[in-house]
Amino acid sequence: MKKLKVGILGSGNIGTDLMYKIERSPLLEMSVMVGIDPESDGLKRAKNRGYNIISNGIEGLMERLELVDIVYDATSAYAHKHNSDLLTAKGKKVIDLTPAAIGPFTVPPVNLKEHIEKPNVNMVTCGGQATIPIIHAISRIVPVDYAEIVATIASLSAGPGTRANIDEFTSTTSKAIEVVGGAKRGKAIILLNPAEPPIIMRDAIHVLVEKEGHEEAIQKSILEMVKEVQSYVPGYTLKATPIFEGKKVSVFVEVNGAADYLPAYAGNLDIMTAAAVQVGNEMARHHLQLEKEVIL
Amino acid sequence: MTLNILDVSLRDGSHSVRHSFTEEQVRAAAKGLNAAGVRYFEVSHGDGLGGSSLQYGLSATDELKLIEAAVSECTTSEVAVLLIPGIGTKKDLENASKLGAKMVRVATHVTEADVAAQHIELARNLGLKTAGFLMMSHMASVEKVVEQAKLFESYGAEIVYVTDSAGAMLPNDVTEKIKALKQNLQCEIGFHAHNNLSMAMANTVAAVEAGATYLDGSLRALGAGAGNTQTEVMVAVLEKLGYETGIDLYKLMDLANDVIAPLMQQSQEITSSSLTLGYAGVYSSFLLHAQKAAKQFGVDERDLLMKIGQMKAVGGQEDLIYEVAQNLTR
Numbered sequence: 001m002k003k004l005k006v007g008i009l010g011s012g013n014i015g016t017d018l019m020y021k022i023e024r025s026p027l028l029e030m031s032v033m034v035g036i037d038p039e040s041d042g043l044k045r046a047k048n049r050g051y052n053i054i055s056n057g058i059e060g061l062m063e064r065l066e067l068v069d070i071v072y073d074a075t076s077a078y079a080h081k082h083n084s085d086l087l088t089a090k091g092k093k094v095i096d097l098t099p100a101a102i103g104p105f106t107v108p109p110v111n112l113k114e115h116i117e118k119p120n121v122n123m124v125t126c127g128g129q130a131t132i133p134i135i136h137a138i139s140r141i142v143p144v145d146y147a148e149i150v151a152t153i154a155s156l157s158a159g160p161g162t163r164a165n166i167d168e169f170t171s172t173t174s175k176a177i178e179v180v181g182g183a184k185r186g187k188a189i190i191l192l193n194p195a196e197p198p199i200i201m202r203d204a205i206h207v208l209v210e211k212e213g214h215e216e217a218i219q220k221s222i223l224e225m226v227k228e229v230q231s232y233v234p235g236y237t238l239k240a241t242p243i244f245e246g247k248k249v250s251v252f253v254e255v256n257g258a259a260d261y262l263p264a265y266a267g268n269l270d271i272m273t274a275a276a277v278q279v280g281n282e283m284a285r286h287h288l289q290l291e292k293e294v295i296l
Numbered sequence: 297m298t299l300n301i302l303d304v305s306l307r308d309g310s311h312s313v314r315h316s317f318t319e320e321q322v323r324a325a326a327k328g329l330n331a332a333g334v335r336y337f338e339v340s341h342g343d344g345l346g347g348s349s350l351q352y353g354l355s356a357t358d359e360l361k362l363i364e365a366a367v368s369e370c371t372t373s374e375v376a377v378l379l380i381p382g383i384g385t386k387k388d389l390e391n392a393s394k395l396g397a398k399m400v401r402v403a404t405h406v407t408e409a410d411v412a413a414q415h416i417e418l419a420r421n422l423g424l425k426t427a428g429f430l431m432m433s434h435m436a437s438v439e440k441v442v443e444q445a446k447l448f449e450s451y452g453a454e455i456v457y458v459t460d461s462a463g464a465m466l467p468n469d470v471t472e473k474i475k476a477l478k479q480n481l482q483c484e485i486g487f488h489a490h491n492n493l494s495m496a497m498a499n500t501v502a503a504v505e506a507g508a509t510y511l512d513g514s515l516r517a518l519g520a521g522a523g524n525t526q527t528e529v530m531v532a533v534l535e536k537l538g539y540e541t542g543i544d545l546y547k548l549m550d551l552a553n554d555v556i557a558p559l560m561q562q563s564q565e566i567t568s569s570s571l572t573l574g575y576a577g578v579y580s581s582f583l584l585h586a587q588k589a590a591k592q593f594g595v596d597e598r599d600l601l602m603k604i605g606q607m608k609a610v611g612g613q614e615d616l617i618y619e620v621a622q623n624l625t626r
Contacts (some may be wrong), residue, residue, distance in 0.1 A: 167385040190382040194407040204615030206350035227421035
């Protein structure tokens with residue numbers, strides 16, 4: 001079966017972790033890693049594994065477009081629009097892992113197929129990927145007036161991009177809580193914890209539902225959703241029993257990563273990159289389907 | 297020598313009254329602070345701009361309304377706000393600035409100053425008096441505190457605070473850290489205390505003697521945990537030590553008696569749970585949430601707080617309280 005060729009823009013924590021996950025995809029072929037620092041760990045690793053590397057950023061990639069069908073952008077919110085405009089103008093699909101969010105939000109267990117034909121889709125944020133499925137699991141049972149998430153990640157897992165984009169993280173996540181999660185109003189908070197050994201990514205999800213009740217149905221819906229997320233992030237678990245207090249529902253999750261690049265505590269990397277691979281796989285499936293139809 | 301006293305009753309006190317400040321209360325307090333000659337006072341949700349949330353407590357009145365009300369009562373005093381990147385955003389700061397806030401303290405955990413670069417830059421561009429606030433300073437070494445303070449200074453902070461959010465520091469630790477900052481930075485140095493170990497006033501004196509020139513306090517110690525250095529006491533003590541504060545002590549006492557005391561929901565004495573905060577090194581705003589969770593799950597709040605201290609929770613991680621409380625019942 002013909003695989004779609006993948007380029008990764010940005011050789012930092014997210015881009016490097018993504019590379020290892022692409023390797024395992026039956027539908028995607030890791031082709032090129034694009035960075036701006038030839039000495040970066042990500043570029044060195046890509047080179048050692050036999051992939052093409054480009055060390056002069058998007059300009060370099062634009063000269064080698066034959067290497068890619070899909071480009072994952074793991075640079076920064078500030079660089080993303082420029083990158084995406086250049087690539088989509090040449091007919092390349094772009095999956096955005098920055099919080100720039102110029103394309104529609106995709107959270108696989110909620111709307112994997114919805115935007116698959118769009119030139120650019122956005123993966124929200126790590127906190128969004130970890131929490132929006134739960135908010136959706138509640139809002140599919142009972143209308144949600146307000147949902148708020150608090151993501152706590154290990155300091156070591158937050159690279160310079162994440163640190164410089166902290167406001168974009170909160171605004172993009174809040175918006176996706178509404179658009180994808182189905183809450184009337186959303187809010188997001190992110191905390192960095194420097195403890196040694198590093199803490200595992202954890203997320204609190206607090207929701208105000210329109211009406212009290214439906215506790216059993218909500219519990220069941222949450223458990224089903226957890227299983228669904230586990231299908232691509234096996235270390236995604238409920239940390240405590242959901243707490244119901246009047247109209248308020250609080251859910252706590254922990255995300256253990258697959259330790260592809262950073263150790264398992266950095267579940268925030270995994271949930272982003274694993275979700276992005278789901279989207280790439282779906283694009284590949286869709287592409288093959290189209291090709292088949294043309295041949296027939 | 298003149299010292300700058302910054303009163304945090306209307307921000308840190310927000311924790312203590314469960315974020316229930318009304319416009320009327322804020323007006324009365326602002327009027328009194330202005331009349332007493334307090335140069336700066338802070339108004340925000342306890343967790344800073346944008347802090348109103350289910351995690352920390354929803355504000356009964358929008359903090360922007362409270363800021364606007366406070367500003368309108370000031371003739372000489374200036375309103376400060378707190379901003380914790382990750383909770384509040386640049387947009388929140390712009391809104392507060394438009395309403396007349398003149399100072400901002402941008403706060404991060406003591407090891408994470410680099411998330412605040414953009415916010416400090418924006419604050420300077422807005423013409424605000426700009427400070428960096430190193431929360432949970434007890435958790436880091438002197439070297440780390442200096443390194444992070446230098447980052448704040450490099451972004452444009454005019455003051456850097458050593459912030460004892462857990463009320464866990466002892467005077468020698470305060471002296472050492474403030475002295476090191478004084479030696480390594482050009483900007484002014486501030487200190488923010490919590491009284492969980494009854495050290496707030498002693499630590500404040502240690503900070504002043506080591507070179508701090510910006511000092512936080514709250515009236516009747518209305519702040520998270522056992523509260524902060526009590527502003528009216530601090531004014532009296534500093535005067536006795538020969539420092540100028542420019543504050544009218546009697547007017548400040550009257551304000552504490554007439555406006556602050558009536559709105560307090562509990563006394564600010566050091567209870568076994570606030571003592572445990574300082575002992576375990578837990579962020580002071582965890583207190584009321586831990587008391588509630590302890591009751592809800594039938595566990596000892598001291599065990600709960602000790603465990604959270606061992607887990608090295610940072611400010612803002614109140615969600616841990618419920619998880620740990622559930623686990624303690626197993």
